[in-house]
Amino acid sequence: MNFQQLRIIQETVRRNFNLTEVAAALFTSQSGVSKHVRDLEEELGVDLFIRKGKRFLGLTEPGKDVAMVVDRILLEVGNLKTVAAQFSDTDSGNLTVAATHTQARYALPPAVAEFKRQFPRVHLTLTQASPAEISTMLLEGAADIGVATESLADTDDLIAIPYYTWHHAVIVPQDHPLTAHDSLSLTELAQWPIITYHDGFTGRPRIDQAFAEANLSWDLVMAAMDADVIKTYVQLGLGIGIIASMAFDAQRDQGLVLLDSASLFPASTSYLAVRKGRLLRGYARSFLQSCVPSRKSLLERLGQG
Amino acid sequence: MNFQQLRIIQETVRRNFNLTEVAAALFTSQSGVSKHVRDLEEELGVDLFIRKGKRFLGLTEPGKDVAMVVDRILLEVGNLKTVAAQFSDTDSGNLTVAATHTQARYALPPAVAEFKRQFPRVHLTLTQASPAEISTMLLEGAADIGVATESLADTDDLIAIPYYTWHHAVIVPQDHPLTAHDSLSLTELAQWPIITYHDGFTGRPRIDQAFAEANLSWDLVMAAMDADVIKTYVQLGLGIGIIASMAFDAQRDQGLVLLDSASLFPASTSYLAVRKGRLLRGYARSFLQSCVPSRKSLLERLGQG
DNA sequence: GATGCTTACGATACCCGTAAAGATA
């Protein structure tokens, strides 16, 4: 048994049992991959994969158990390297943060700036992705820290730390009739065409929930993944927008008006998340700390004294 | 990085940093061991061991962290093999139970008999050892299950399951003056020379505790590791014995009398223990189950569905 | 016929063990 075999098992599961892809992903030959799989199966005395002729279709029952343990082993191997790197070169290395557009653009900039100041020798990669992709990246080790409003708190094997709480707000063009109102109601909103976030993005479930609970049908004319797109089309007069309030900047967004609507929609919480059991470099912990300065205990909850 | 290197790191710590011993334990050459250590240190970029000239003295700070992770990796590697073996050959294999004399002789026989009946193809090894040795064996993977009254419940990285509770009892020769008494007191006991268990064996702390709390000094004339030795010398008239009550058998131990003394000493609890994070074969779980039939939940606490 | 897995085979690199040298107690 060797590490390459374990990596191949893991990658085979991730790549939908296509050994050719696995070989490409691990920068080696198909033939080698094939042999490694056979060798390991022989050594363990059980078939790990369901085969139909020469095709791989999935994991056998023992294969499922083995794959779980393999994941843990490779996770710990990563931790080994992390521990060593932590000592050999404390303040240099890589940090990959995967975040949604909303987070990357409106929440993270201060933390990122602070981080670059504090750790100039760390290469920081800020990857933009959907909440689901962020989950996957964290689980597969492709990212160290994830930031999103959706999906992170529900996933086992992730540790989610509440980051901040915010409300949705309505934006309309400067001359829009709604600007005349003193206070907004959902019923009024529902009478206009609405542009807001896609399913699974930036608190969208809370918008659906608010209208559903009020028993209102609403006219969603467009769904986007980020507030900038929404704002663009609101400005074009396609409809009124519902965005995260922190995405509005009176300075930059001239021609648009933000209408307070904190009371209309339930609050949303954005989360920072890391993979359970994955050791973080010191500077990664600092990054989290600078995002949520008060929560000393939460870092301890990561199991990383 | 490869598994052999990790095994060497682990074994180097266990063998007190003597590479020659490590090589012998792993059935390989010193030179290879030496090179592997250097190679891994080079790959990780940190020294793992404190050296004085060419001698190894201990672990560096990063070495300590690395050694912990290495232990976890190798533990999981063992689990990998266990998982596979579990499927490839369900009811054959090995089971090593490490137990003290008291447990092996007076508590375990029914469970062992039941086990042999149920799993005739499993090779069962019952190793007799001191509580401290049992701990070590469990931690190092040399035993699957440990049984003892002392030390198992206090050790982190072990999961201890209460097995049964018992009391100490006094044994005296048939014609001994104490047999005339209706009820025994500690004060009376303290007037006789006493033979009982060694420190760290079979509830000895509770005996010390009882006398200490009563402010009595007592005359320990002999300390043994098992009840059979104690009984022998009690029979010879060297003193009165304090043993675990289940170690007395009226049939076998003719010439001796058991005096009830449940009220004199605090109750003792014997434990079954397994290494935290170590996967058990199905038959090993059955063994535990047959020892504590009622505690379904405790087996779940082992993290082994 | 295109894609994907297996087998065969030759080159390479890695791992191991012997032996000698150097360091420590």
Add this chain to the structure above:
DNA sequence: TATCTTTACGGGTATCGTAAGCATC
């Protein structure tokens, strides 16, 4: 001096990659 680690070197083996063969879709 005896014990222990390092270095040097040669032999063996496992791993890898190319290429051909064969099954699946």
